[in-house]
Amino acid sequence: MQLSRRVVAGPDGQDARLLARRDLSAAWVDLRTAFRLRSIARGASPERAGAMAALLAPSSTSQALQNGADFHDSVAAVLADPPAEALVAQPELTNALDPVSYRDFMVFEEHFSFGYRWQNRPVPQVMYEIPVSYAGDPLSFIGPNETIPWPWYTQHLDYELELGIVIGRAGTNLRPEEALDHVLGLTILNDVSARDIQAREMGGGLGPSKGKHFACVTGPVITTLDEIPESGLAMTARVNGDVWCATTTAEMVWSIAEMVAWASQGEQLRPGALLGSGTCNGGSSLEIERRLQPGDELELEIECLGVTRNRLGAPGERGWTPRARVRRNGAAETHFLT
C-alpha cells in the first residue's frame, strides 16, 4: 500500500488531501471523498458524513495516523472496493508526510567515516556501539516540487539523500524483533544542510542546528513495509540530470528495526514520527567534492519510493549575525534581555 497527498485549491486557500492506493500500480483514491461516500452508504447524512470524513482523513498525514485503527481499517475498507468518484487520475503529489517529530541517525559507514575526516577527527568508537542521532525540526518540512530555500547565511548548501522511516503505531521500549510492527513504511528524505555554519556550530559539540533547521524534504509517497524487498533499495541522486550518487539502502551499520528499537527506549514513539537513516554512502555533494549552485535541480530517487524533485532557491538579503564576544579578566561580558 502507498500513502500520499496532493494539494487542491478551495474557497479558503490550498488544502492537502490524503491519497492511498493498494499497490504501486493501482489508481490513487482520495481518502476523504471515499470515507464520506462510505459513511453515506452506511446511512449517515451527507453533512455528518463530510464532517466525519474530514476528521478521519485530515490534511495532515500525522494526524490521520494518530486516529489509529479507525483510520487504518477505513483505508483498508475503501481500497478493497474504491468508489469511482474517489479515484484520482495522475495527481501531482506533494510530501506524503508532515512529521510530528524528526530524529536523524547516521548509520552509513562510508558516509560517517568521511564526515569525521571532514571534521579532522577519527571515527568515534560509539558509532559502532549505538545508533547515534540528533533531533531536527519537524516544522521545516517541504515537499516535492517546492523550492528549497537557500538561507542568506550559507554559501555552501548541500543535499543529503536518506531513507525516511515512518512510525505508524505508538510504542516504547521495543525490541528489534517487534519494532517493524510499529513502522508504517518508508519515504525519501532530503536532510538539506548548510555546510559552513554546520561545521562552525558543530565545533561546539551540539546539534547541528542552524546548519539544518531551515528546510527538510520528504518524498511523494510512503510505501508500506510489505512492498519493500528485504535485499534493500537502490538510491540515486541526480543534479541537473547528472548522476551524483548511486548506491543502496543495504549498507547500513544499524538496521531499521534496531534504529526504531533504540529510539523507543525510555521514550514514546508516536504515529507520524520520522526517523532518518543519515546520508547514504556518497549521498551528499561534500564527499564527491562538488558544489551545488542556486537554481540547481535535485532529483532524489529510491526504488519503490518514487522521485523527489526540487529546485534550489537563491540566497536573500543579508540578515543579522552576532558580533563575537570579547573576554576580559577571564570572563565574557554578560547580558540579559537586550
Add this chain to the structure above:
Amino acid sequence: MQLSRRVVAGPDGQDARLLARRDLSAAWVDLRTAFRLRSIARGASPERAGAMAALLAPSSTSQALQNGADFHDSVAAVLADPPAEALVAQPELTNALDPVSYRDFMVFEEHFSFGYRWQNRPVPQVMYEIPVSYAGDPLSFIGPNETIPWPWYTQHLDYELELGIVIGRAGTNLRPEEALDHVLGLTILNDVSARDIQAREMGGGLGPSKGKHFACVTGPVITTLDEIPESGLAMTARVNGDVWCATTTAEMVWSIAEMVAWASQGEQLRPGALLGSGTCNGGSSLEIERRLQPGDELELEIECLGVTRNRLGAPGERGWTPRARVRRNGAAETHFLT
C-alpha cells in the same frame, strides 16, 4: 500578565484549561469560560459561544497563541473586566506551555566552561562567536507536580535549571532590536538529562538525543516581558529542600534578544516555540559533584516565574541495548530491515 493552565476532569477524561491573570497578584481567569460568557453577552447563542470559546482557548497554549491577535485581544478584553463566574481561586497549575518546537542554547559561561572540562576538551571559540544550540523533543514535555521518568538505561539522571523563552509572534530574519516584540514571555525550564548516555552519544558529535528526549519540564506560568526587571531574575534549585544552586539570569553571554534573532535567521519562528537558555551557572548536579537519587524532590524557582516541583521516578525494567558491531576487513557488517 501571566498565562497558565490547570487540569480539570470531564466526562471524556482530563482536559487542560487556559488561565490568565492581569498581574502577579490578580485572580486567575478561566479563559474558555470568560470567552464563552463574553460571546453570549455579545449576542451569540450559548452553543455557538461554547464552540467559539473552545477554538479560541483550546487545551493547548501553543494552539491558542497560533490564533494570533484574535486570542490576544480577547484575553485583554476579558482581563479588563473578568466575569465573576470565570474566576478560579487557588488553581493547581500544570505546565503553562506545550511547546510547538524546542531549541536549547548554552549561554551561561561558567556552566559551558565546566561542561567542556567534563568532556576533556577546551572551550571552543565558537561559543563566543554565535549562540550554539541543539533541538529537543517538543513531545516529551511534562508539567509541575508530575513525576519525572527515570529511563531504565541511565544511572545518572540530572536536572538543568534554565530560563525558557516563549515565542508569541511569528518572525524570520529578525534583528535583536525587534526580537523582543516576538517574545510572549518567560517560563521555568528543566532540561532533564541522562549524563552517562549523553556523554557516550556526544562522543559522536551529534545531539544530545537519548540523553535528553525522554523528559523536559516547563514551569507553571508564562510571565510576559513587561513584568520582568531588566536587571535579571534570581534562580534557585532545591533538592529535598536543600539549596543546590542560587544564581541569576543576568550572567548570559548572549541576550534573549540575540538568541531569538539568531534562531530566526533563515527560519520561521512560530508562536508557541520554546527557546532554552542552557543551564544557568551551577544549575545542575554535575558541576557541584552531587548525585540525584530516585524519589528525590526537585524544586526549581525563578523570580517572577514561580516554582516547578517534581519528584523523580525510579528506573523500570531493563530494555534493549544494541550489541556493538564488529568491523572486519575495514568495514562493519551491514543490515537493512532487521
